[in-house]
Amino acid sequence: MSRTIVVAYTPDQFGQAAVEAAVAEARLRDAELLVVNGTRGDALVDDSFAGSAQLTELTARLAATGVSAEVRQVVGADVGDLVVEVAQERGAILVVVGVRRRSPVGKLLMGSVSQRILLTADCPVLAVKPD
């Protein structure tokens, strides 16, 4: 079985940073990428769920890197849990996540996908900030 790196992706600068870091890691460790884009699916429109145009662009960009990659979109109650589940299912060696600067109060109010992943994932987690 080939080694997998899971990327928690959102179509913004944070997801962009995560993908870049993951591509570099995948080259180092000779692993394939599994890009996961999740949503709670409880609003009519979710900006952090990639639309068809954004997906095409993402796959094109991934193909250009030469790393074998797969994109998966998932819907569930907690996006962090969804990413961790996918990682467990594939026995991932690493999860890469883009983190945003958010105060403790902000975390309390808005929740945090990255925090959820950091706390519950079985494998090492790489947290990246966009530059």
Added chain:
Amino acid sequence: MDNVNLLLDGLGAAASPENLMYAAIGVILGTFVGVLPGIGPAMAVALLLPVTFGLGPTQSFIMFAGIYYGGMYGGSTTSILLNTPGESASVMTALEGNKMAKKGRAAQALATAAIGSFIAGTIGTLLVAFCAPWLADIGVEIGAPSYFAIIVLAMVLVTSVLGDSKLRGFISLFLGLTIGLVGMDLNTGQPRLSFDQPLLADRLDIVVVAVGIFALGEALWVAAHLRRKPLEVIPVGQPWMGKEDWKRSWGPWFRGTALGFPFGAVPAGGAETPTFLSYVLERRLRKGEEFGEGAIEGVAGPEAANNASAAGTFVPLLAMGIPVTATSAVMLAALQGQGIQPGPQLMSEHADLVWTLLASLLIGNALLLVLNLPLAPLWAKLLVIPRPYLYAGILFFASLGAYSANLQPFDVFLLLVFGLLGLTMRRFGLPVLPLILGVILGPLGEKSFREALIISGGEASGLFNETLAIVLYVVAVLAIVTPLVLGALRRRTPTDVEVRA
């Protein structure tokens, strides 16, 4: 002209700061609920019913009128940007509107929809101001047998013309009529369908029925289908139109208005037929050119038609006391809650209320144009509100409203029962409108029915002794039979062909 003076007086009354505030609240709330699919103006008005008991009739009607028109505007925004019609009247708008948006012309689509709605709403309201008093004059002369026939006709037309399945429509209508029977018989004082429950014998509160069916039913339905893949919204800036767009839009606006108003005004109700006709007409006039790829005429025409028809529904509501849309049905219930008996005498007995209402429709319409053109991008942002937050709020207000109507915990239990009924109806595709019409028109119809029979001494012939009544029954029978016969004749040819021709 007498009507012009009355309307000007109404404008004077409606322009007081307090009334203007209610108009503004109405249009903002209306646009809010119109933008969000699943939450329509009917639900908003039902949720606000208890609030109106604290307000005067004029203020509550000004607010409701704003919600009604605002809902229409909001619905078009969702249709165009999301390709998800907020309500049935916007289905046709979505066809061309979303194509326009995908081609990067969302701003123009929204602008033509908003300006077209404004023009159609204004012309429609002016037409109401001239038609309704005239119709009410005739209405006063109408006897009980004919009034009963009108109610029967309205129920038959609304049930058979709207929606795909007549069977489902009539099931829903009879459910509504049955609910309307529960409680004390107003003529004899005997309890009916009350199962020896004193609380049921007191008649069901329309607030509880309407809120249960619209708000709780929808909330349960959404809860059962909570997680869905998010839709792609098309980002939009400030709506505007170029010279070419204006040139192409004004024709469809006026043609749409002309088509929409009569359909709203006769109790055939609904904006579905006129919006469809307007779409087909514009497509023919353009010889199909650009249609299917985002033709601005396909947005301008149907949008004007649906607002003109919304205005038209005020004619039967004000002149006869007969509602033909879910929203106007709930508004009628609000009138009854204020102790005002709807019917032909409304125009003469509560003239100031009627004219202030018509004037505030004009004001509300203008407010909507002012609000919607600059705020469209903001309204689109509403779509990111997670459903649980939204429906938690709705459930809170629904329970509060049901309880505050009579301060009876039993009403909250009834609310739950009607909420489950609303969920079941959505599950089996039963339309909600015939049920609400049945609940509200049923008792009114029964009253005229009994009156006619008392006059004739219990002879059934007493129901047919007016020419108007017989004509109306013939129309009602034709409305049911004609589609059946035509359907049988056409069974061999595919019906789709003529729809697309």
